[in-house]
Amino acid sequence: MRSSIWAICIxxxxxxxxxxxxxDSQYLTIEGQTMGTYYVVKYQGAIEYKNEIDSIxxxxxxxxxxxxxxxxxxxxxxQGPISFSVREGQYLVDNIRIADSIYQVSxxxxxxxxxxxxxxxxxxxxxxxxxxxxxxxxxxxMLPLIGYDQIHLTEVNNEYTLSKKEQEAEIDYSxxxxxxxxxxxADYLKSQGVNNxxxxxxxxxxxxxxxxxxxxxxxxxxxxxxxxxYADIALIIASDNVAIASSGNxxxxxxxxxxxxxxxxxxxxxxxxxxxxxxxxxxxxxCAYADGYATAxxxxxxxxxxxxxxxxxxxxxxxxxxxxxKLATKMSSDFKKYIKQ
Numbered sequence: 111m112r113s114s115i116w117a118i119c120i121x122x123x124x125x126x127x128x129x130x131x132x133x134d135s136q137y138l139t140i141e142g143q144t145m146g147t148y149y150v151v152k153y154q155g156a157i158e159y160k161n162e163i164d165s166i167x168x169x170x171x172x173x174x175x176x177x178x179x180x181x182x183x184x185x186x187x188x189q190g191p192i193s194f195s196v197r198e199g200q201y202l203v204d205n206i207r208i209a210d211s212i213y214q215v216s217x218x219x220x221x222x223x224x225x226x227x228x229x230x231x232x233x234x235x236x237x238x239x240x241x242x243x244x245x246x247x248x249x250x251x252m253l254p255l256i257g258y259d260q261i262h263l264t265e266v267n268n269e270y271t272l273s274k275k276e277q278e279a280e281i282d283y284s285x286x287x288x289x290x291x292x293x294x295x296a297d298y299l300k301s302q303g304v305n306n307x308x309x310x311x312x313x314x315x316x317x318x319x320x321x322x323x324x325x326x327x328x329x330x331x332x333x334x335x336x337x338x339x340y341a342d343i344a345l346i347i348a349s350d351n352v353a354i355a356s357s358g359n360x361x362x363x364x365x366x367x368x369x370x371x372x373x374x375x376x377x378x379x380x381x382x383x384x385x386x387x388x389x390x391x392x393x394x395x396x397c398a399y400a401d402g403y404a405t406a407x408x409x410x411x412x413x414x415x416x417x418x419x420x421x422x423x424x425x426x427x428x429x430x431x432x433x434x435x436k437l438a439t440k441m442s443s444d445f446k447k448y449i450k451q
Contacts (some may be wrong), residue, residue: 289401334389
């Protein structure tokens with residue numbers, strides 16, 4: 111259950127291959143690498159916060175990355191129950207609670223306990239291995255490990271204990287971690303009195319205030335088709351206070367024997383979900399939630415996903431789907447207010 115990267119910031123022509131701090135009048139641009147992708151932070155101010163930003167991202171990874179053997183989440187996945195202090199694990203605790211909220215409103219179609227299935231299908235931390243012959247009995251055997259009721263968090267005197275029903279159950283918050291990292295950086299900059307900020311981690315963004323031209327920030331959403339270039343824009347979002355996240359299958363998949371297997375795993379069936387929905391872009395007050403909702407919508411499909419979005423306050427979405435071999439778009443009630451005309 112992983113969000114693919116298909117939103118791009120069209121205002122920043124940046125080189126994301128190395129860590130940088132660039133200046134543009136009164137605005138600073140900070141670039142680097144995190145979570146297997148790039149990050150870009152642009153804000154108005156004279157103080158450089160690159161060390162602070164990198165420190166935040168390090169801590170997020172150190173708690174949430176399934177690719178780091180010593181992270182809190184990896185220790186829990188491989189060894190079982192863990193105990194930790196608020197200071198040691200607040201980012202993990204936040205994601206546990208965010209995921210539980212999205213799990214509930216999505217009727218369980220968003221479920222971080224799909225980690226064993228993600229690994230089986232070749233999209234997890236065990237490495238990208240194509241399935242040449244599907245073992246349905248193996249998939250069925252994993253289903254008892256799936257379900258967010260597997261996970262139990264308790265707190266006593268600022269000490270947390272995280273446990274699970276089945277020893278082989280695992281969790282994966284990659285569907286919200288990038289969005290959470292975006293929120294963490296934005297919240298830190300706000301706490302420092304910074305009023306005009308754009309934060310982007312691998313296509314998940316928070317925008318507030320205005321850019322160097324005094325206009326709301328503008329973000330281009332990539333056209334979610336397999337042959338689209340990164341410069342092929344489906345629509346442009348402009349806002350002075352919004353979080354944006356996108357999810358799609360059109361880049362993160364493999365093909366065996368003419369059949370495509372995508373990274374979006376349906377926790378109810380145990381199989382990759384392939385529908386006519388090519389991608390979803392969600393706007394919400396917090397990027398971690400936008401990130402999770404976008405993934406949930408990819409599993410739910412067009413009708414159920416739209417129903418969920420319409421039930422959520424201050425959350426809007428645009429669904430891109432295949433209709434008679436053509437790209438079609440369906441938007442929630444108030445999504446159009448975010449589109450730059």
